[in-house]
Amino acid sequence: MILWVALVVLDRLTKAWARGLREPVTLIPGVLGLRHVENTGVAFSMLRDTGWITAMVSLVFIALLLWGLSRGRREKFYHTGMMLMLCGAYSNMLDRFLYGTVTDMVEFLFVRFAVFNLADALLCLGCLLLMISLWREEKAWKRE
Numbered sequence: 629m630i631l632w633v634a635l636v637v638l639d640r641l642t643k644a645w646a647r648g649l650r651e652p653v654t655l656i657p658g659v660l661g662l663r664h665v666e667n668t669g670v671a672f673s674m675l676r677d678t679g680w681i682t683a684m685v686s687l688v689f690i691a692l693l694l695w696g697l698s699r700g701r702r703e704k705f706y707h708t709g710m711m712l713m714l715c716g717a718y719s720n721m722l723d724r725f726l727y728g729t730v731t732d733m734v735e736f737l738f739v740r741f742a743v744f745n746l747a748d749a750l751l752c753l754g755c756l757l758l759m760i761s762l763w764r765e766e767k768a769w770k771r772e
Contacts, residue, residue, distance in 0.1 A: 631711070632711055632714065632715055635712070635715040635746075635750060636715050636718060636719050638746060639715070639716075639719040639745065639746040639747045639750070640719060640722070642733065642745065642746055643719075643723065643731040643733070643745060646662065646664045646731050646732075646733035646745075647664060647731055648664075649662065649663065649664040649733065652735075654737070656737075657737075658737055658738055659736070659737055659738055660734070660735070660736060660737060661735045661737050662733050662734060662735065663733060663735050663743060664731070664732075664733055665731075665732045665733065665743040666727075666729040666730070666731060666732075667729055667730040667731075667732050667743075668728075668729050668730075669682065682724060683721060683724040683725055686717055686720065686721035686724060687721065689717050690714065690717050690718060690721060693710055693713055693714045693717065694714070696710050697710050697711070697714070703761050703764070703765070705757045705758070705760045705761035705764065706757075706758060706761035706762075706765075708754075708757050709753075709754040709755065709756070709757030709758035709759075709760075709761060710754065710758065711754070712750045712751070712753050712754030712757065713750070713751050713754030713755065713758070714754075715747065715750050715754075716746075716747035716748060716749075716750035716751035716754065717747075717751060719746075719747040720745075720747045720748070720751075730745070730747075731745060732744050732745045732748070733745055734746075734749075
């Protein structure tokens with residue numbers, strides 16, 4: 629629970645800081661930079677300008693994550709993955725309800741890729757951990 633709160637707070641702070649950026653900042657020349665972008669869609673700017681539909685989809689996704697967590701599974705990768713996805717979805721949903729958009733700021737400079745935020749990274753990492761959990765579970769079933 630403490631980690632969940634800390635990650636949501638960290639994402640909220642980085643987004644607040646990013647909203648104050650007036651000019652792009654290069655962290656690692658040619659590799660990584662920061663630039664304030666308002667995303668009206670979902671992950672990687674898909675479904676742009678869909679308004680409150682994405683906010684409602686976020687609520688449904690969060691409800692499904694909470695349901696999945698309540699199922700009592702204690703496998704470490706599953707639980708951690710679900711919690712990371714919950715952090716990311718919750719913080720991005722707050723942006724949608726508070727501002728109508730999601731604040732993004734992290735940009736890879738060496739490739740043309742969507743600008744993203746910490747919540748997006750948590751969602752992706754959570755999905756990866758969930759896939760590992762399911763893969764490990766499948767291997768366990770095959771051994772039986």
